[in-house]
Amino acid sequence: MKLKFFIAALVIVFAGTIFVFKNSNGGNVMAESKSNKKVLVAYFSASGTTAKVADRLSKAIGADLFEIKPAQPYTSADLDWTNKKSRSSVEMDDRNSRPAIANKVADMSKYDVVFVGFPIWWYREPSIIDTFMESYDFSGKQVVPFATSGGSGMGDSGSIMQKLAPNAKVDSGKRFSSGVSEKDLQDWASKWL
Numbered sequence: 001m002k003l004k005f006f007i008a009a010l011v012i013v014f015a016g017t018i019f020v021f022k023n024s025n026g027g028n029v030m031a032e033s034k035s036n037k038k039v040l041v042a043y044f045s046a047s048g049t050t051a052k053v054a055d056r057l058s059k060a061i062g063a064d065l066f067e068i069k070p071a072q073p074y075t076s077a078d079l080d081w082t083n084k085k086s087r088s089s090v091e092m093d094d095r096n097s098r099p100a101i102a103n104k105v106a107d108m109s110k111y112d113v114v115f116v117g118f119p120i121w122w123y124r125e126p127s128i129i130d131t132f133m134e135s136y137d138f139s140g141k142q143v144v145p146f147a148t149s150g151g152s153g154m155g156d157s158g159s160i161m162q163k164l165a166p167n168a169k170v171d172s173g174k175r176f177s178s179g180v181s182e183k184d185l186q187d188w189a190s191k192w193l
């Protein structure tokens, strides 16, 4: 009786081991085949809203995160869109404006997909994003814009960015509300991963 019980226990343990082994192997294969793409989330944020969404996105998809920092930070007077002479108004009025960036992505060449986040300014990407697009060789890379705003959509941001990086593949991108969930960001981003 004891022996029967012992053999039955052995069979159960053995079967269980095979089950766990098969599952863990299956899991590994899934993880490998899903994606080995290198992904960067780069963003500019003047008042913190886009920064939060960018941080959430990078966590949701396990991407590197890079903040595009202006050489000259924007003050609240600079951001006053009701003043035609404010720095942001002057920059956005001039399509050739290229505000300087203080920092640099260490090795852009290693990334396959670059998400680029920004606040919508005057219905499009801020000029500093134009500087960013012209600062690197995006050849063969997938670029995916995303933004926050007071309500406006992406406007022509994607097509302007495409012109500035003609050898990249630039999507039209998506505008998110500040409270967008990690899950929604992951679902949206998964198309390019």
Ligand SMILES: Cc1cc2nc3c(=O)[nH]c(=O)nc-3n(C[C@H](O)[C@H](O)[C@H](O)COP(=O)(O)O)c2cc1C
Residues within 6 Å of the ligand: 044, 045, 046, 047, 048, 049, 050, 051, 079, 080, 081, 088, 089, 118, 119, 120, 121, 122, 123, 124, 148, 149, 150, 151, 152, 153
């Ligand atoms: C100069 C300027 C222009 C803006 N233009 C627009 C606009 O055209 N449409 C819109 O919906 N929101 C506009 N906004 C609001 C911002 O897009 C919004 O507050 C954004 O979430 C700010 O992101 P941030 O905190 O990352 O800078 C503008 C804000 C500024 C400062």
